[in-house]
Amino acid sequence: MASQNEIWTEKYRPQKFEDLVGQDDIVKKVQSLTKALNIPHLLFAGPAGTGKSTLALIIVREMFGVHWKENYLELNASDERGIDVVRQKVKDFARTKALGNVPFKVIFLDEADALTKEAQQALRRTMENYTSTCRFVMSCNYSSKIIDPLQSRCAIFRFKLLEEKDVAKRIRFIAEKENLTISEDTVIALYEASEGDCRRVINLLQASASITPSITKELVNTLVSSAKPGDIKIVLEYALSGDFLKAKEKLLEVMLKESIAGTDIIKSIQREVWNLQIDDELKVRLTEKTGEIEFRLVEGSDEFIQLEALLAAFVLAGKGIIK
Amino acid sequence: MTLPLIEKYRAGSLKDIKGQDTVISDIRTFLKTFPKKRALILSGPVGTGKTSMALAFAKDDECELFELNASDLRNRSKLEAVLAPAIKQKSLFNKKKLILMDEADGITTSDRGGLPELIALIEKTSFPIIITANDIWKRKFSLLRKKCKIIAVKELKDDVIFNILKEVCLKENHQKDDKTLQLIVKNSKGDMRAALNDLQTLLELGNDAFIEEFYEREKEESIFDALKTVFQDPTDPKITRIYDSTKMDLNEIALWVEENIPSEYSGSALAKAYISLSTADIFRGRIYRQQYWRFMVYQNFFLSAGISCATKLKYKKFRQYKRPSRILKIWLANQKNAKKKSIVAKYAKACHMSKKKAMKNSFLLPLIINKETEDKLNLEERERDYLLDKRGAIIIASQLNKFRI
Numbered sequence: 001m002a003s004q005n006e007i008w009t010e011k012y013r014p015q016k017f018e019d020l021v022g023q024d025d026i027v028k029k030v031q032s033l034t035k036a037l038n039i040p041h042l043l044f045a046g047p048a049g050t051g052k053s054t055l056a057l058i059i060v061r062e063m064f065g066v067h068w069k070e071n072y073l074e075l076n077a078s079d080e081r082g083i084d085v086v087r088q089k090v091k092d093f094a095r096t097k098a099l100g101n102v103p104f105k106v107i108f109l110d111e112a113d114a115l116t117k118e119a120q121q122a123l124r125r126t127m128e129n130y131t132s133t134c135r136f137v138m139s140c141n142y143s144s145k146i147i148d149p150l151q152s153r154c155a156i157f158r159f160k161l162l163e164e165k166d167v168a169k170r171i172r173f174i175a176e177k178e179n180l181t182i183s184e185d186t187v188i189a190l191y192e193a194s195e196g197d198c199r200r201v202i203n204l205l206q207a208s209a210s211i212t213p214s215i216t217k218e219l220v221n222t223l224v225s226s227a228k229p230g231d232i233k234i235v236l237e238y239a240l241s242g243d244f245l246k247a248k249e250k251l252l253e254v255m256l257k258e259s260i261a262g263t264d265i266i267k268s269i270q271r272e273v274w275n276l277q278i279d280d281e282l283k284v285r286l287t288e289k290t291g292e293i294e295f296r297l298v299e300g301s302d303e304f305i306q307l308e309a310l311l312a313a314f315v316l317a318g319k320g321i322i323k
Numbered sequence: 324m325t326l327p328l329i330e331k332y333r334a335g336s337l338k339d340i341k342g343q344d345t346v347i348s349d350i351r352t353f354l355k356t357f358p359k360k361r362a363l364i365l366s367g368p369v370g371t372g373k374t375s376m377a378l379a380f381a382k383d384d385e386c387e388l389f390e391l392n393a394s395d396l397r398n399r400s401k402l403e404a405v406l407a408p409a410i411k412q413k414s415l416f417n418k419k420k421l422i423l424m425d426e427a428d429g430i431t432t433s434d435r436g437g438l439p440e441l442i443a444l445i446e447k448t449s450f451p452i453i454i455t456a457n458d459i460w461k462r463k464f465s466l467l468r469k470k471c472k473i474i475a476v477k478e479l480k481d482d483v484i485f486n487i488l489k490e491v492c493l494k495e496n497h498q499k500d501d502k503t504l505q506l507i508v509k510n511s512k513g514d515m516r517a518a519l520n521d522l523q524t525l526l527e528l529g530n531d532a533f534i535e536e537f538y539e540r541e542k543e544e545s546i547f548d549a550l551k552t553v554f555q556d557p558t559d560p561k562i563t564r565i566y567d568s569t570k571m572d573l574n575e576i577a578l579w580v581e582e583n584i585p586s587e588y589s590g591s592a593l594a595k596a597y598i599s600l601s602t603a604d605i606f607r608g609r610i611y612r613q614q615y616w617r618f619m620v621y622q623n624f625f626l627s628a629g630i631s632c633a634t635k636l637k638y639k640k641f642r643q644y645k646r647p648s649r650i651l652k653i654w655l656a657n658q659k660n661a662k663k664k665s666i667v668a669k670y671a672k673a674c675h676m677s678k679k680k681a682m683k684n685s686f687l688l689p690l691i692i693n694k695e696t697e698d699k700l701n702l703e704e705r706e707r708d709y710l711l712d713k714r715g716a717i718i719i720a721s722q723l724n725k726f727r728i
């Protein structure tokens with residue numbers, strides 16, 4: 001078995017600017033800012049697993065050297081999204097001086113688009129008041145979810161989805177270090193399963209390697225398909241067969257067992273509808289309904305109620321009386 | 324039972340206090356480094372053990388305890404007359420002394436000058452002062468806060484309360500099944516005192532069948548009537564005001580409606596009813612996000628008239644409406660998922676990602692975290708067992724064995 005002393009996403013997290021793949025323009029710009037020891041507030045926008053956190057870590061390591069941990073605060077906005085975080089943690093950290101020869105500290109606000117609007121408002125003044133002692137690096141998936149006043153205070157960098165050649169390069173690099181044998185079509189399978197998310201690729205690679213060092217396409221696919229339980233399909237089939245209660249119970253069970261959020265459930269429903277054994281025209285109508293409910297789910301507050309409403313519509317469709 | 328459970332089982336000594344280890348060690352540091360800071364504030368919700376901890380410290384360290392609580396008048400002259408001598412005098416038997424100013428929230432306007440006097444005395448005291456309060460962040464305490472070390476006392480964890488209840492049952496020679504105790508725990512919301520008081524009531528009633536209704540009985544009668552009208556009498560002219568007479572808020576009512584829709588409607592009526600429920604929920608979401616409370620009118624409308632007109636048929640059957648089960652199911656599942664969550668939290672921290680994101684990608688974790696990584700992440704024994712179980716389960720479920728060499 002391959003040696004596994006660490007979590008590979010950390011072990012193979014790029015440590016230098018040169019190691020980062022797929023974001024050449026951004027890296028070049030950020031590198032020259034970092035060299036000058038004077039970064040503005042930064043906003044990294046882009047899909048998951050494209051190197052946003054990694055770049056933030058590289059910046060602080062390059063700037064602060066051995067002192068990077070003292071001068072760096074990482075906050076995950078989706079875990080701590082309220083205004084209290086800005087008022088307490090951020091301010092406490094920001095108001096003291098940095099150690100070493102860089103005049104400021106760095107706060108990395110990961111997933112900043114999860115911050116409430118109030119928290120973002122509170123951040124406006126904080127960013128200005130403490131500019132001399134602290135710089136902010138924020139990451140988000142969608143810059144549109146960051147309020148304009150914050151965007152205007154930051155240099156914005158948009159990360160691209162990683163291309164297959166970049167991810168493949170990384171896969172081969174790791175495979176060589178870990179003595180794995182991996183064929184060309186396995187690399188492709190890994191990339192396809194990951195949707196360009198490098199973290200997911202590496203996790204999948206490590207999970208596969210924990211089974212065997214000679215990784216095949218079949219192994220990868222088996223792992224991927226077991227990671228996506230087919231339970232949603234069962235839920236939909238119950239509903240189409242007219243058994244609302246069973247569908248509802250199964251849905252709740254699936255959500256609770258793996259603590260899956262409603263937004264993720266509706267995504268898999270949307271994908272699954274097209275694979276159902278039903279008339280194509282019905283698929284179109286059900287997909288429309290799914291979209292309508294997804295909209296309602298985003299607007300509402302109780303995800304489960306919205307999903308139930310969708311199941312009720314499926315029950316109706318199963319009886320052929322949906323308009 | 325003569326003595327209330329809450330007094331009978333009040334922790335006598337520090338070793339009896341559960342689930343507050345960091346607070347205890349912080350208090351110890353405060354006492355050791357006295358008079359670096361002369362006073363300590365224990366701030367936290369009710370029933371978390373603030374007073375118990377102060378009392379236990381006095382007992383374990385063999386201090387003489389001088390206590391003032393909300394039942395005492397605490398204005399300027401009283402504090403001057405009583406507390407001032409106490410902070411100077413040596414104890415009668417030359418023991419150490421600990422001053423406890425309990426329930427500081429209770430220092431009200433009628434205790435004129437009490438707080439400034441307390442602050443003045445803190446500067447002069449030759450013995451440590453411990454102050455307890457539920458919310459020390461009120462403005463009136465701002466000066467006091469500056470003079471004191473502040474320790475936040477958190478709600479007790481569910482399993483801590485559960486274990487204590489279990490122990491008390493054992494000592495009282497009463498058997499209560501785990502589900503009953505869990506319900507008490509859930510309802511206590513981290514308040515040990517509330518949990519013990521509820522347990523006492525239950526023990527005295529001595530009827531297990533009663534437990535589920537114990538908390539909700541009165542509320543339920545009123546919702547039954549309202550639901551009956553909504554589901555069975557769409558023509559009632561007062562339909563939009565039907566929930567006014569219940570003692571529940573609209574969010575709880577929505578859960579009741581949700582639980583009972585499937586047994587009331589089917590087919591297109593079912594779908595229509597759910598769209599109304601869904602619309603009510605949208606307005607609820609908008610209320611939360613925009614704090615625009617007038618939307619409650621619409622939330623109420625779709626929960627009552629909206630549901631009601633899903634069908635024109637009138638039923639005249641008697642129905643026993645079901646209590647919402649989803650919240651309890653969610654709670655039980657959360658208990659089950661606790662181990663996974665604590666593993667994911669540690670993993671997320673080590674890998675610079677949010678717990679949410681880590682949770683989403685947690686399926687492969689049992690394969691990714693191996694023995695050495697377990698050490699590095701400081702996983703506890705029970706967390707390792709969980710991973711071992713899951714590892715096996717994944718391999719069996721996904722037929723990975725055939726790939727193993």
